[in-house]
Amino acid sequence: MIRQMSPNNRIEFAPADAVAGPRLRSAAHAERCVSKMRTTPKIRGYIATQSNKIVFLYRRSNKITFLISMNYEKEIENLEIGSLFYGKIYPNRCDLSPDGTYFIYFAMGKSQKQYDKRLYCWTGVCVPPNIKAIKLFAHKDTWGGGGRFINDNTIYISPGQYPDFDKNLNDQLDKYKITFTGNIEDGGWTSGNGWKILKRQIVQELGDKYPIPKIWTKTNGEITLLKYLNYNSYLKRMDGQVMGDYDLHSYAVQDNKNEVKFPLNDKEKICKWADFDNTGRLIVAKESKIFIYQNLENINSKRPSKIYDFENFIDLPK
Numbered sequence: 001m002i003r004q005m006s007p008n009n010r011i012e013f014a015p016a017d018a019v020a021g022p023r024l025r026s027a028a029h030a031e032r033c034v035s036k037m038r039t040t041p042k043i044r045g046y047i048a049t050q051s052n053k054i055v056f057l058y059r060r061s062n063k064i065t066f067l068i069s070m071n072y073e074k075e076i077e078n079l080e081i082g083s084l085f086y087g088k089i090y091p092n093r094c095d096l097s098p099d100g101t102y103f104i105y106f107a108m109g110k111s112q113k114q115y116d117k118r119l120y121c122w123t124g125v126c127v128p129p130n131i132k133a134i135k136l137f138a139h140k141d142t143w144g145g146g147g148r149f150i151n152d153n154t155i156y157i158s159p160g161q162y163p164d165f166d167k168n169l170n171d172q173l174d175k176y177k178i179t180f181t182g183n184i185e186d187g188g189w190t191s192g193n194g195w196k197i198l199k200r201q202i203v204q205e206l207g208d209k210y211p212i213p214k215i216w217t218k219t220n221g222e223i224t225l226l227k228y229l230n231y232n233s234y235l236k237r238m239d240g241q242v243m244g245d246y247d248l249h250s251y252a253v254q255d256n257k258n259e260v261k262f263p264l265n266d267k268e269k270i271c272k273w274a275d276f277d278n279t280g281r282l283i284v285a286k287e288s289k290i291f292i293y294q295n296l297e298n299i300n301s302k303r304p305s306k307i308y309d310f311e312n313f314i315d316l317p318k
Contacts, residue, residue, distance in 0.1 A: 041311065042246040043285035044091035044273050048100030049193050052278055055096050055103055055128045057089055058288070058310045059246060065089050066314050067103075069129040072277065077292075077306070081313055082129020091245050092191050093146020093158070096128070102173070103128040104155065106146035121145055123157055125173060135173050138164035148184055149176075156182050186213050189229060190249060192275055194218050201229070220280040223296055224254040226261070227274075246272050253282070255296055262299055281305075 042059040052073055058066040067082040085107070093106035108121045123145050124133030137157055139145045144160015152175075159167035159180040171178035186197060187210075195218050200211035216227040228250045251264045251274040264271035269286040277283055282293040284304075288311040291304035298304060 041288040042272050043288070043290060043310070044094075044191065044246060045275060045283060045285060045290070046094060046096035046103070046191060047193070047275055047277055047283075048096050048098060049278070050098040051100040053096075053100030054277065054283065055100070056285075056290070056310070057091055057094070057105075058314070059089075059091075060288075060311075060314070063087065066310070067126075067129045067131045068310060068313075069100075070308075072279070075279070075281075077308070079308065079313060080129050081315075083131035084314075085131050090142075090146060092188060092248065093123075094191055095146075095148045097149045097176075098152055098193075101127065102149075102176075103131075104147045104149070104157075105131070108142060123147060125155070135171070135178070140164060146188070150182070153177060154179060156180075156184070158184075158188070186216075189213050190216065190227065194276075195227065198226075218276060219256065220276045220282075222256060222280075223282065223299070224256055225274060225276065225282070226252045226254060228252075249273070251284075253296070253299055264299075266302070 039061050041061075044057045044059075046055045048054070052071060054070045054072070056066075056068040056070065058068055060066060063086060065085045065087075067085065069080045069082060071078045071080075088108045090106045090108075093104075095104045097103070103126050104123065105126070106121070106123050109119060119138055121139040121142055122133070123137040123139065124131070125135040126133055137145075137159075139160050140162040141160065144158045144163065147155055147157040150156050155173065155176045155178045157178060157180050159165075163180075167180040170180075186195075189212055195216040197213045198215040198217045199213075201214040202208055202211050206212065212229070214229050218225045218227075230248050230250050249272075251271045252261050253264065253274075254261045264274055264284055266286075271284055271286055273285040275283055282299065284291040284293065289307055289309045292306040292308075293299045294305045
Protein backbone atom coordinates (compact mmCIF):
# COMPACT_ATOMS: atom_id res chain seq x y z
CA MET A 1 0.00 0.00 0.00
CA ILE A 2 1.29 3.46 -0.93
CA ARG A 3 0.13 6.66 0.73
CA GLN A 4 1.05 10.21 -0.17
CA MET A 5 0.70 13.29 1.95
CA SER A 6 -1.29 16.17 0.54
CA PRO A 7 0.72 18.65 -1.60
CA ASN A 8 0.44 21.36 1.05
CA ASN A 9 2.25 19.14 3.53
CA ARG A 10 4.67 17.47 1.18
CA ILE A 11 6.83 20.40 0.17
CA GLU A 12 9.22 21.87 2.73
CA PHE A 13 11.67 24.62 1.89
CA ALA A 14 13.52 25.68 5.03
CA PRO A 15 10.83 26.50 7.62
CA ALA A 16 11.06 30.05 8.95
CA ASP A 17 10.94 28.79 12.54
CA ALA A 18 9.76 25.83 14.55
CA VAL A 19 6.13 26.93 14.41
CA ALA A 20 5.71 28.84 11.16
CA GLY A 21 4.72 27.07 7.97
CA PRO A 22 7.11 26.11 5.16
CA ARG A 23 8.54 28.47 2.63
CA LEU A 24 7.23 27.14 -0.69
CA ARG A 25 8.52 27.31 -4.25
CA SER A 26 6.60 26.71 -7.45
CA ALA A 27 6.26 23.27 -9.00
CA ALA A 28 7.98 24.57 -12.14
CA HIS A 29 10.96 25.72 -10.07
CA ALA A 30 11.21 22.33 -8.37
CA GLU A 31 11.04 20.57 -11.74
CA ARG A 32 13.87 22.73 -13.10
CA CYS A 33 15.97 21.98 -10.02
CA VAL A 34 15.51 18.26 -10.48
CA SER A 35 16.37 18.33 -14.18
CA LYS A 36 19.49 20.44 -13.62
CA MET A 37 20.81 18.65 -10.56
CA ARG A 38 19.87 15.01 -11.14
CA THR A 39 22.49 12.65 -9.81
CA THR A 40 22.50 9.00 -8.85
CA PRO A 41 19.70 8.56 -6.27
CA LYS A 42 20.76 7.45 -2.80
CA ILE A 43 18.89 6.09 0.21
CA ARG A 44 19.59 6.08 3.93
CA GLY A 45 17.29 4.22 6.31
CA TYR A 46 16.59 4.50 10.05
CA ILE A 47 14.95 1.57 11.85
CA ALA A 48 12.85 2.00 14.98
CA THR A 49 13.85 -0.52 17.64
CA GLN A 50 10.51 -0.68 19.46
CA SER A 51 8.07 -0.58 16.55
CA ASN A 52 7.96 -1.98 13.03
CA LYS A 53 8.76 1.28 11.27
CA ILE A 54 11.56 2.46 9.02
CA VAL A 55 12.13 6.06 7.91
CA PHE A 56 14.08 6.69 4.71
CA LEU A 57 15.87 9.73 3.34
CA TYR A 58 15.55 9.42 -0.43
CA ARG A 59 18.15 11.77 -1.91
CA ARG A 60 16.81 12.20 -5.42
CA SER A 61 19.40 14.83 -6.35
CA ASN A 62 22.01 16.89 -4.55
CA LYS A 63 19.33 19.40 -3.44
CA ILE A 64 16.12 17.35 -3.45
CA THR A 65 15.35 14.81 -0.70
CA PHE A 66 12.13 12.99 0.13
CA LEU A 67 11.22 11.72 3.58
CA ILE A 68 9.51 8.32 3.31
CA SER A 69 8.21 6.03 6.04
CA MET A 70 7.51 2.31 5.85
CA ASN A 71 5.45 0.38 8.37
CA TYR A 72 5.66 -3.39 8.19
CA GLU A 73 3.64 -6.09 9.90
CA LYS A 74 3.65 -9.82 9.09
CA GLU A 75 5.78 -9.11 6.01
CA ILE A 76 3.25 -6.60 4.64
CA GLU A 77 4.75 -3.15 3.99
CA ASN A 78 2.91 0.18 3.89
CA LEU A 79 4.86 3.06 2.36
CA GLU A 80 3.98 6.68 3.04
CA ILE A 81 5.57 9.29 0.79
CA GLY A 82 6.16 12.38 2.89
CA SER A 83 7.84 15.76 2.63
CA LEU A 84 9.99 16.90 -0.24
CA PHE A 85 12.90 18.90 1.16
CA TYR A 86 14.87 21.45 -0.82
CA GLY A 87 18.38 21.74 0.60
CA LYS A 88 20.92 19.36 2.13
CA ILE A 89 20.28 16.84 4.89
CA TYR A 90 23.27 15.19 6.58
CA PRO A 91 22.33 11.49 6.89
CA ASN A 92 24.95 10.57 9.49
CA ARG A 93 23.59 13.17 11.91
CA CYS A 94 20.01 11.87 11.87
CA ASP A 95 18.20 9.41 14.13
CA LEU A 96 14.78 7.85 14.66
CA SER A 97 13.20 7.51 18.09
CA PRO A 98 12.86 3.96 19.44
CA ASP A 99 9.08 3.99 18.88
CA GLY A 100 9.40 5.63 15.45
CA THR A 101 7.43 8.76 16.43
CA TYR A 102 10.16 11.40 16.09
CA PHE A 103 13.01 11.97 13.66
CA ILE A 104 16.09 14.12 14.28
CA TYR A 105 17.85 15.64 11.28
CA PHE A 106 20.54 18.22 10.52
CA ALA A 107 20.02 20.40 7.46
CA MET A 108 21.61 23.27 5.57
CA GLY A 109 19.86 25.81 3.35
CA LYS A 110 21.00 26.62 -0.16
CA SER A 111 22.74 29.88 0.80
CA GLN A 112 22.75 32.59 3.43
CA LYS A 113 21.29 34.97 0.87
CA GLN A 114 18.26 32.81 0.23
CA TYR A 115 17.48 31.78 3.80
CA ASP A 116 17.31 33.61 7.09
CA LYS A 117 20.82 33.76 8.55
CA ARG A 118 19.73 32.00 11.71
CA LEU A 119 18.63 29.03 9.60
CA TYR A 120 21.69 28.66 7.42
CA CYS A 121 22.09 25.36 9.32
CA TRP A 122 19.68 23.82 11.78
CA THR A 123 18.80 20.70 13.73
CA GLY A 124 15.14 19.78 13.55
CA VAL A 125 12.95 17.24 15.30
CA CYS A 126 9.92 16.24 13.24
CA VAL A 127 7.13 13.66 13.06
CA PRO A 128 7.98 11.60 9.98
CA PRO A 129 7.20 11.51 7.16
CA ASN A 130 6.44 15.25 7.62
CA ILE A 131 9.79 17.03 7.92
CA LYS A 132 8.39 20.26 9.36
CA ALA A 133 10.30 20.89 12.58
CA ILE A 134 8.33 20.83 15.83
CA LYS A 135 11.60 21.54 17.65
CA LEU A 136 14.30 23.56 15.92
CA PHE A 137 17.84 24.51 16.94
CA ALA A 138 19.77 26.93 14.71
CA HIS A 139 23.52 26.72 14.04
CA LYS A 140 25.91 29.19 12.46
CA ASP A 141 28.00 26.51 10.74
CA THR A 142 28.24 22.75 10.18
CA TRP A 143 30.71 22.08 13.03
CA GLY A 144 28.11 20.30 15.08
CA GLY A 145 24.39 19.79 14.63
CA GLY A 146 22.20 16.73 14.50
CA GLY A 147 21.65 14.37 17.38
CA ARG A 148 20.71 10.97 18.77
CA PHE A 149 18.02 9.38 20.88
CA ILE A 150 20.22 8.25 23.76
CA ASN A 151 17.44 6.17 25.35
CA ASP A 152 13.66 6.12 25.79
CA ASN A 153 13.58 9.52 27.46
CA THR A 154 16.68 11.49 26.39
CA ILE A 155 17.59 13.33 23.19
CA TYR A 156 21.13 14.56 22.66
CA ILE A 157 21.57 17.52 20.29
CA SER A 158 25.13 18.32 19.21
CA PRO A 159 25.43 22.09 19.76
CA GLY A 160 28.69 22.65 17.87
CA GLN A 161 30.99 25.59 18.54
CA TYR A 162 28.61 28.42 17.59
CA PRO A 163 24.97 27.50 18.23
CA ASP A 164 22.24 30.09 17.97
CA PHE A 165 20.76 28.87 21.25
CA ASP A 166 21.82 28.57 24.87
CA LYS A 167 23.42 25.13 25.12
CA ASN A 168 23.52 25.39 28.92
CA LEU A 169 19.73 25.19 29.11
CA ASN A 170 17.95 21.84 28.77
CA ASP A 171 14.75 21.51 26.77
CA GLN A 172 11.85 19.06 26.65
CA LEU A 173 9.76 17.30 23.97
CA ASP A 174 6.95 15.15 25.35
CA LYS A 175 8.67 12.49 27.50
CA TYR A 176 12.11 13.32 26.11
CA LYS A 177 14.58 15.51 27.96
CA ILE A 178 16.72 17.36 25.42
CA THR A 179 20.34 17.83 26.45
CA PHE A 180 23.31 19.47 24.73
CA THR A 181 26.07 17.84 26.79
CA GLY A 182 27.57 14.42 26.19
CA ASN A 183 29.02 12.55 23.26
CA ILE A 184 28.29 9.72 20.82
CA GLU A 185 30.28 6.50 21.02
CA ASP A 186 31.05 6.36 17.30
CA GLY A 187 31.72 10.09 17.10
CA GLY A 188 28.90 10.63 14.62
CA TRP A 189 30.57 8.61 11.85
CA THR A 190 27.45 6.61 11.11
CA SER A 191 23.76 6.24 11.98
CA GLY A 192 21.52 3.44 13.18
CA ASN A 193 21.06 1.45 16.36
CA GLY A 194 22.44 -1.86 17.55
CA TRP A 195 25.80 -1.62 15.78
CA LYS A 196 28.97 -2.65 17.62
CA ILE A 197 32.36 -1.18 16.76
CA LEU A 198 34.63 -4.07 15.79
CA LYS A 199 37.74 -2.10 14.86
CA ARG A 200 39.02 1.47 15.03
CA GLN A 201 41.64 3.29 12.99
CA ILE A 202 44.05 6.16 13.51
CA VAL A 203 43.98 9.04 11.05
CA GLN A 204 46.80 11.56 10.84
CA GLU A 205 44.55 14.60 11.07
CA LEU A 206 43.06 13.56 14.44
CA GLY A 207 46.03 11.81 16.05
CA ASP A 208 46.36 8.79 18.33
CA LYS A 209 44.03 10.19 20.99
CA TYR A 210 41.02 10.20 18.66
CA PRO A 211 40.74 6.89 16.78
CA ILE A 212 37.69 6.69 14.56
CA PRO A 213 35.63 3.57 13.75
CA LYS A 214 36.68 1.41 10.83
CA ILE A 215 34.32 -1.60 11.03
CA TRP A 216 30.93 -2.09 12.70
CA THR A 217 28.99 -5.36 13.03
CA LYS A 218 25.37 -6.33 13.62
CA THR A 219 23.74 -9.77 13.58
CA ASN A 220 20.30 -11.35 13.31
CA GLY A 221 21.62 -14.69 14.52
CA GLU A 222 22.05 -16.34 11.12
CA ILE A 223 23.87 -13.51 9.41
CA THR A 224 26.37 -10.86 10.51
CA LEU A 225 26.24 -7.56 8.68
CA LEU A 226 29.56 -5.71 8.41
CA LYS A 227 29.79 -1.98 7.80
CA TYR A 228 33.10 -0.41 6.75
CA LEU A 229 34.23 3.19 6.75
CA ASN A 230 35.04 3.78 3.10
CA TYR A 231 38.24 5.82 3.20
CA ASN A 232 41.61 5.83 4.90
CA SER A 233 42.04 9.56 5.41
CA TYR A 234 39.89 12.17 7.09
CA LEU A 235 36.99 12.99 4.74
CA LYS A 236 38.89 11.65 1.72
CA ARG A 237 38.49 8.59 -0.44
CA MET A 238 41.50 6.60 -1.52
CA ASP A 239 41.51 8.49 -4.84
CA GLY A 240 41.85 11.78 -2.91
CA GLN A 241 38.35 13.09 -3.61
CA VAL A 242 36.04 14.28 -0.85
CA MET A 243 33.72 11.51 0.31
CA GLY A 244 29.97 12.23 0.16
CA ASP A 245 27.80 11.66 3.23
CA TYR A 246 25.86 8.82 1.61
CA ASP A 247 29.09 7.19 0.36
CA LEU A 248 30.94 6.86 3.66
CA HIS A 249 30.15 3.19 4.17
CA SER A 250 30.29 -0.11 2.31
CA TYR A 251 28.65 -3.35 3.41
CA ALA A 252 29.07 -7.11 3.36
CA VAL A 253 27.32 -10.05 5.02
CA GLN A 254 28.87 -13.08 6.68
CA ASP A 255 27.40 -16.53 7.17
CA ASN A 256 27.69 -17.06 10.92
CA LYS A 257 27.97 -20.83 10.47
CA ASN A 258 30.66 -21.01 7.79
CA GLU A 259 32.11 -17.49 8.21
CA VAL A 260 31.87 -16.91 4.45
CA LYS A 261 31.50 -13.27 3.41
CA PHE A 262 29.25 -12.05 0.60
CA PRO A 263 29.54 -8.49 -0.76
CA LEU A 264 26.29 -6.60 -1.19
CA ASN A 265 27.48 -4.69 -4.26
CA ASP A 266 26.99 -5.91 -7.80
CA LYS A 267 28.68 -4.90 -11.05
CA GLU A 268 26.52 -1.86 -11.69
CA LYS A 269 24.97 -0.83 -8.38
CA ILE A 270 26.63 -0.14 -5.04
CA CYS A 271 24.96 -0.79 -1.70
CA LYS A 272 24.77 2.57 0.10
CA TRP A 273 22.91 1.34 3.19
CA ALA A 274 21.89 -1.95 4.79
CA ASP A 275 20.38 -3.00 8.11
CA PHE A 276 18.15 -5.62 9.72
CA ASP A 277 14.52 -4.81 10.49
CA ASN A 278 12.89 -6.04 13.69
CA THR A 279 11.87 -9.35 12.09
CA GLY A 280 15.47 -10.11 11.10
CA ARG A 281 15.06 -9.39 7.42
CA LEU A 282 17.96 -7.68 5.65
CA ILE A 283 17.03 -4.38 4.01
CA VAL A 284 19.48 -3.20 1.34
CA ALA A 285 19.46 0.15 -0.52
CA LYS A 286 20.94 0.60 -4.00
CA GLU A 287 20.26 3.80 -5.93
CA SER A 288 16.46 4.36 -5.86
CA LYS A 289 15.54 0.84 -4.72
CA ILE A 290 15.32 -1.09 -1.49
CA PHE A 291 15.72 -4.87 -1.55
CA ILE A 292 14.29 -7.12 1.18
CA TYR A 293 16.00 -10.46 1.86
CA GLN A 294 14.43 -13.11 4.10
CA ASN A 295 17.52 -15.27 4.61
CA LEU A 296 21.08 -16.04 3.56
CA GLU A 297 19.93 -18.17 0.63
CA ASN A 298 18.13 -15.14 -0.85
CA ILE A 299 21.28 -13.05 -0.42
CA ASN A 300 23.63 -15.65 -1.89
CA SER A 301 21.39 -16.20 -4.93
CA LYS A 302 20.75 -12.43 -5.25
CA ARG A 303 17.02 -13.06 -5.24
CA PRO A 304 15.32 -10.65 -2.84
CA SER A 305 11.82 -11.49 -1.71
CA LYS A 306 10.65 -7.93 -2.42
CA ILE A 307 11.88 -4.82 -4.25
CA TYR A 308 10.55 -1.28 -3.90
CA ASP A 309 11.66 1.43 -6.32
CA PHE A 310 11.02 4.81 -4.70
CA GLU A 311 11.23 6.51 -8.06
CA ASN A 312 7.96 4.83 -9.03
CA PHE A 313 6.12 6.30 -6.05
CA ILE A 314 7.30 9.89 -5.67
CA ASP A 315 5.83 12.76 -7.62
CA LEU A 316 6.47 16.48 -7.82
CA PRO A 317 3.46 18.72 -7.10
CA LYS A 318 1.35 19.70 -10.07
